[in-house]
Structure formats: C-alpha cells, structure tokens
Amino acid sequence: MSKERGWGGEIYAGLVGGEGTGDSRSGCRAPGMREGTESGEVPEQSKDHTSTMAEPGKPILYSYFRSSCSWRVRIALALKGITYETIPVNLIKDGGQQFTGEFQAMNPMQQVPALKIDGITISQSLAIIEYLEETRPSPSILPRDPKKRASVRMISNVIAAGIQPLQNLSVLKQVEQEKQLAWAQQCICQGFKALEQILQGTAGKYCMGDEVSMADLCLVPQVANAERFKVNLAPYPTIKRINEALLNLEAFQVTHPCRQPDTPPELRA
Incomplete structure (x- = not known):
C-alpha cells in the first residue's frame, strides 16, 4: 500500500485518500493525446506542499496526480484558461502528506483538492468548480437554462456523492481485502446503471447536449476509476461514448493524471 505501482496492479496502487482517487488501467495516454498545452496549461513546477512560497497572486492547486477529484478541478482550470501552480500532496508518501499538521490547518478534511x-482557500471539488464558474464565467460550464443547470448539478452529484465515495480508500479499508474489488465494482456498476439512464435523457455529444459542462468534468475521472477496477463498460454505451469524445479535447488531455508535475517518470505520457 505504500508504493507507487503503476496504473494496474492491486487496488490500493492508485486509489488513496482525498475526496477520491483513481487511475486508468488501460494505459497512461488518453485517446488522441497530443504534446503541448493550452492557455490553462499544467504548470511546469512541481513542489512538495511544505516547500517554498508560490508566486504572489497566482492560484495554487493542492493536488495528487491520481486523484479523480483533483482531476475535475484541473479540467475546470484548463477550460477557463486559468494559469496556476500545482503543489503536489502525495497521498502515499510518509503515510500520506495530507495528514500533516500544516495541511490540516489549511484543509481540516485532509483531502485533495484544495x-x-x-x-481564500476552497476545498471540495464541486465547490471549487462552482466558485470558478461564478467568478470567471467564460467559457461557461453551467447552462443558462435553470432546468439544464439543475440537471448538470444532478449528474455531477450522482458521481461525486453517489458513486465515487463508495469506492474510495476510506471505505475499502472497511472491507475484507479479498472482497474489495467486488465491492468497488458493485458500487460503480450500480451507480453507472442509474447514470446511463439519466444520460440517455440529457446527452448530446456530451453529458448535457453538445456543450462541455461540470457534469463532464466529473464523468471522465470516474470512468478512469471504473477502468481501474476492471469494470466492463459495455452495458453503459452512453457513458462510454461521451467519455471517448471528451478525451479528445485538449483540456482533458493536458490535465490527465499521466501528465502532471508529480506523475512518476514511468507513468508519464
């Protein structure tokens, strides 16, 4: 449980701490992944969260490369063209850097992202994304129409509150080791069954019509978690189709776990 072991392997290899984490068993490179970045590029600097102060005025994201919740926020920052500095919080090293007194003082929940x-300091990925939308509304990731906006929030919370937490490390620790994979698969499949039904009524090219929304920011990292746990995606064609379309977008590519400042060299794209 204490080693970085790649995208495959045992359950704990990529699912540790935070609001949630996950990784893709199907390899590090997302479909269509290209070299280069966009205006919301992944920062080049990689620092431990106890290191020197960041550039004044620049947003600082406390993140872990494998964290699916951190990935949601990275996508939002990239879509909105917000340059920022990443300060990695290794959820495995030294028993978990999120448990240090310094990090707890900043985020009492001892989770990433923050x-x-x-x-100000904001934790919880959806709260962060909503703040970015309210303060930097272009391009928008929430529809203007109140009904569509409510649907986007519903889909986001189905994933962020109804699926991802049930297969996170804090829950898996309470399950006998030989039953952990089956537990995670059951939780994800149960959630995906509902999500597939919802998306059949809302989806166009993406989760809500043909525009990228907050729901899409939640979907892609959760599909990566599903792949991590060897979930068969065939029963969920809408989820699979939307995920593949989103992974062709640059904002999803440059924020991929295999392209982060703290991604181990052997896992980099």
Whole structure:
C-alpha cells in the first residue's frame, strides 16, 4: 500500500485518500493525446506542499496526480484558461502528506483538492468548480437554462456523492481485502446503471447536449476509476461514448493524471 505501482496492479496502487482517487488501467495516454498545452496549461513546477512560497497572486492547486477529484478541478482550470501552480500532496508518501499538521490547518478534511485563489482557500471539488464558474464565467460550464443547470448539478452529484465515495480508500479499508474489488465494482456498476439512464435523457455529444459542462468534468475521472477496477463498460454505451469524445479535447488531455508535475517518470505520457 505504500508504493507507487503503476496504473494496474492491486487496488490500493492508485486509489488513496482525498475526496477520491483513481487511475486508468488501460494505459497512461488518453485517446488522441497530443504534446503541448493550452492557455490553462499544467504548470511546469512541481513542489512538495511544505516547500517554498508560490508566486504572489497566482492560484495554487493542492493536488495528487491520481486523484479523480483533483482531476475535475484541473479540467475546470484548463477550460477557463486559468494559469496556476500545482503543489503536489502525495497521498502515499510518509503515510500520506495530507495528514500533516500544516495541511490540516489549511484543509481540516485532509483531502485533495484544495485551491488557494483570490485570498481564500476552497476545498471540495464541486465547490471549487462552482466558485470558478461564478467568478470567471467564460467559457461557461453551467447552462443558462435553470432546468439544464439543475440537471448538470444532478449528474455531477450522482458521481461525486453517489458513486465515487463508495469506492474510495476510506471505505475499502472497511472491507475484507479479498472482497474489495467486488465491492468497488458493485458500487460503480450500480451507480453507472442509474447514470446511463439519466444520460440517455440529457446527452448530446456530451453529458448535457453538445456543450462541455461540470457534469463532464466529473464523468471522465470516474470512468478512469471504473477502468481501474476492471469494470466492463459495455452495458453503459452512453457513458462510454461521451467519455471517448471528451478525451479528445485538449483540456482533458493536458490535465490527465499521466501528465502532471508529480506523475512518476514511468507513468508519464
């Protein structure tokens, strides 16, 4: 449980701590992944969270490369063209850097992601994304129409509250080791069955019509978690189709776990 072991292997290899984590068993490179970055590029600097102070005024994202919840926020930052600094919080090293007194003082929940921006610190991925949308509304990731906006929030919470937490490390620790994979698969499949039904009524090219929304930011990392746990995606064609379309977008590619400052060399794309 204490080693970085790649995208495959045992359950704990990529699912540790935070709001949630996950990784793709199907390899590090997402479909269509290209070299280069966009205006919301992944920062080149990689620092331990106890290291020197960041550039004044620049947002700071406390993240772990494998964390699916951190990935949601990275996508939002990239879509909105927000340059930022990443300070990695290794959820495995030294028993978990999120448990240090320094990090707890900043985020009492001892989870990633956390974002320092505009003089405040925000934790919880959906709260961060909503703040970015309210303060930097272009391009929008929430529809103007109240009904569509509610549907996007519903889909996001189905994933962020109804699926991902049930297969996270804090829950898996309570399950006998030989039953952990089956437990995670059951939780994801149960959630995906509902999600597939919902998306059949809302989806166009993406989760809500043909525009990228907050729901899409939640979907792609959760599909990566599903692949991590060897979930067969064939029964969920809408989920699979949307995920493949989104992985062709640059904002999803440059924020992929295999392209982060703290990604181990052997896992980099």
